[in-house]
Amino acid sequence: MMMKRIGLIASMTLLAGCATIPAPRVTPAAQAQALIPGSYEQNNIFAKIIRGEASAARVYEDDAVVAFMDIQPVERGHVLVISKTSKARNLLEIDLADLDKIMAVARRVGQAQMKALGANGFSIEQNNAYGQTVFHLHVHVIPxxxxxxxxxxxxxxxxxxxxxxxxxxxxxxxxxx
Structure with a gap:
């Protein structure tokens, strides 16, 4: 009983300590570059979609985010969600405020996929270098x-x-x- 109580107190103290450490908003550029070298390509297909130079079957758009159908879908209704303002290539480079906006839209898209297409659920996928074909941070919402x-x-x-x-x-x- 005493060991359980000590373990509980230790866990609560550890969790409380973690809650007080603010998460960094952006990984320092040098650290991100060391892990995933390269720079943002202004003419990637997603940048062209944002600028209206390439077409896409858009699902959602506001000042900060655009969501559109993946042209090589894993499943029917596969949607990509991207920031219109961030030039982050991956999760290490994006400001968390921009990521929050992307994820809020991804959540809404997943709900809509279930209602509109009769999906039983959805998964969220986001690649960083490995498996990534377009180096503009994007979230896959796959019904x-x-x-x-x-x-x-x-x-x-x-x-x-x-x-x-x-x-x-x-x-x-x-x-x-």
Missing amino acids: RYRGQPWGEKGGPRQTVEQLTPDAERIKAELPAN
Whole structure:
């Protein structure tokens, strides 16, 4: 009994100590560069989508975030969510305020996918260097359907026109902020 109490007190003290240490808002640039070398490419496909130079089947857009259909979806209704203002290539470089905005939209998109497409749930994926093909931080919101194998790699490439009907369905079911 005494050992359980000591363990509980130690755990509570550790957790309390962690709660008082503020998380860094951004990894220092030199540290991020040491881990994932390179620089932001202004002409990546996501930057072009943000600027309107490339088309996408958009699901959501505001001043800070845009969400659009993945052209090589893992599952029907696969959406990417990106910051329109951040030039972060990965999780180490993004300001947490920008990440909060992305994740809030990802949550809403997942809810809409379940309602609009009858998905049984959804998964969130975010790659950092390994597995990343576009070096503009993006979050995958992948609807999951009971009975489907767990896919991780994109399927056949689809056109914006092919993706637009599901984009419109998802958009129509987005919950309010």
